[in-house]
Amino acid sequence: MAHQHTTADTGDGSGDDRHGLLFIVSAPSGAGKTTLCDAMVVRFPDMIQSVSHTTRHPRQGEVEGVDYFFTDADTFRAGIQAGRWLEWARVHDHYYGTSADFVEEKRRQGTDVLLNIDVQGAKQVFARFPDSIGIFIMPPSMAELKKRLQSRGKDDPGAIERRLAVASQEMALKDHYHHVILNDDLETAIHDLAGIIRRYRRP
Numbered sequence: 001m002a003h004q005h006t007t008a009d010t011g012d013g014s015g016d017d018r019h020g021l022l023f024i025v026s027a028p029s030g031a032g033k034t035t036l037c038d039a040m041v042v043r044f045p046d047m048i049q050s051v052s053h054t055t056r057h058p059r060q061g062e063v064e065g066v067d068y069f070f071t072d073a074d075t076f077r078a079g080i081q082a083g084r085w086l087e088w089a090r091v092h093d094h095y096y097g098t099s100a101d102f103v104e105e106k107r108r109q110g111t112d113v114l115l116n117i118d119v120q121g122a123k124q125v126f127a128r129f130p131d132s133i134g135i136f137i138m139p140p141s142m143a144e145l146k147k148r149l150q151s152r153g154k155d156d157p158g159a160i161e162r163r164l165a166v167a168s169q170e171m172a173l174k175d176h177y178h179h180v181i182l183n184d185d186l187e188t189a190i191h192d193l194a195g196i197i198r199r200y201r202r203p
C-alpha cells in the first residue's frame with residue numbers, strides 16, 4: 001500500500017513519512033454533516049476538503065467547483081472505466097465520486113484531506129486506505145432528522161421519505177467507523193469533531 005501512514009511517527013528510517021491524513025465523515029443527509037465539515041475547514045485551514053463529482057442537479061445556491069463538480073452520467077461512467085474515482089457510489093439515484101488524483105496529490109504533498117462521503121464510499125476508502133480515519137455523525141433522532149429535512153426545504157415529501165429510509169440503513173453501519181458523534185447540539189458536535197481531528201494531526 002503506497003499511502004500507509006502511522007499517526008505516531010516512530011521513525012521507520014525513511015524520514016519522509018509526511019503523507020497527509022485522510023478523514024472520512026459520513027452521516028445521513030440532514031444530520032448536519034456539511035455544516036460540520038465546513039466548520040472543520042475553517043478551524044483547520046491547512047486541511048482541505050475534497051470537492052466531489054456528482055450527476056445530481058445543483059440545488060439553489062450551489063456553486064460549481066465549490067459544492068460539487070456537476071457532471072452527467074456518461075462522463076461519470078467513463079470516469080469509472082478510467083479508474084478516475086478513489087471511491088464512488090450511487091446515492092439517492094445519482095452518482096457521486098471522489099477524484100483519486102486530487103486526494104492522492106494532496107496527501108503526497110502532506111496535506112490532510114477531509115472527505116464528506118456516504119457509507120458505501122467510506123467502505124471503499126477504508127479497504128483501500130486502512131489508515132484512514134472514519135467519523136460517523138448521528139442525528140439526534142429520526143423525528144428530528146425528518147424535521148430538519150422538511151425545514152431546509154430542499155426536497156419534496158417523496159424525496160424526504162426516501163432519504164429517511166436510506167438514513168436508517170446508513171445508521172446501521174455506524175460501527176464501521178472509528179468514531180461516532182451525536183449532532184444534537186451543533187456547537188457541541190463541532191467541538192467533538194474538531195477534538196477528534198486534532199488528536200490525529202501532527203503538531
Ligand code: 5GP
Nearest residue numbers: 029052088089091096097098116117118121
Ligand atoms: P447531497 O446530494 O445531499 O449533497 O449528498 C447526498 C449524499 O452523498 C451524502 O451522504 C454525501 O455525503 C454523499 N456524497 C457526496 N459526495 C460523495 C462522494 O464523492 N462519494 C460518495 N460515496 N458519497 C458522496
